[in-house]
Amino acid sequence: MTSTVQIPASAATVSTSTRSLLTCAAVAAPLWTVVSLAQAATREGFDLTRHPLSALSNGSLGWLQITNFLVAGVLTVAGASGLRRVLHGTPGGRWAPRLVRINGIGMIAAGVFVMDPADGFPIGTPYGMPEALTWHSYGHMAAGSVAFIALIAACYVLGRHFSRAGNRGHAIASRVAGTALLVGDGWAMSGGTAGSLSLAIGAITAMLWIAVVAVRYRRGL
Template structure:
């Protein structure tokens, strides 16, 4: 077993036998590259166009409610599926490297729980969808509770994955990528923590943190994909 490190990710290679897997691995990594832009663009496009939605008060998950909620539900499901596929690609290229076991596993959990968050939809509330009374509902429905559970697991897994990738890149001698990984995880952790504490505009800080971490995973996948030919 040897390893190549052509200025990008460290990729274990087991002679010529590794070559046939490269095209399939590139496809899997491309799924990871696509997941974050898809989720961010579809979510933000709705956030700025759907009547009654206020990103400083409403989490992006609430876009799954109302007559057009199917768009965000599909966004969760497809983004989750792409993330799961991307995790398989990351597992292939990171095998045998520091963090090569846990980073893909955590990203896999994130993808599965993202899809689950699309299956279990939040309750309407605080003026959204348009016409819903202001303020929070008194009791969570069972599916809203499951959404919160799935979301919490997805967030924790993605934050942890960023810090594991920080260790991976530190050991690979790539301090810039290591710092960016840890910064992304920290931004997400702080944004999530602020939102959970009931801080002002917490849904906005949560969205910024989540998208920052997701985009960073896409950058990492693109970087590792560039190594494969």
């Protein structure tokens, strides 16, 4: 006589829902990165050593980057709910998802508020910074600051989470990712050479690490 263990339908539904939410978190960063870098490599006049990826929201094709911010932001917000479920009751399990969600909201806002054309991009824009910034450019900078600060903090909280769990490799990777964005953003804000490039590297590193974490927990379901 054999018996089978039946998983309650509600539990199976929750597991499927959580996997779907974590998929959102896993997809958000790679999608944003691929779309951004593809534009950076192909749009005339764009120079990643001088222009931040946010500048791609300007020009006739600016809608691509605006949409990129909005879609990635929504996916990140949804993915934060998945992280909240799998991290529940663990060190950092409350704040890491909250910070990831704030990061996603910041990305959405960065898509809504477009920075001003500057420094020769799009083609025909005078070189250098505008004499005066528009309200939506200030809004973009505020949104970006919130998104970056939240993402840096999320990486450090995840570092504590993995450290307490005894996963030294993931703890180090989390802190490296957060530091990469902290240094990249700081260098860009200070006006350092190729600051926009350092910011892009830092932001992409931290974003992709959140995606890696989401994939790790998704596989465990």
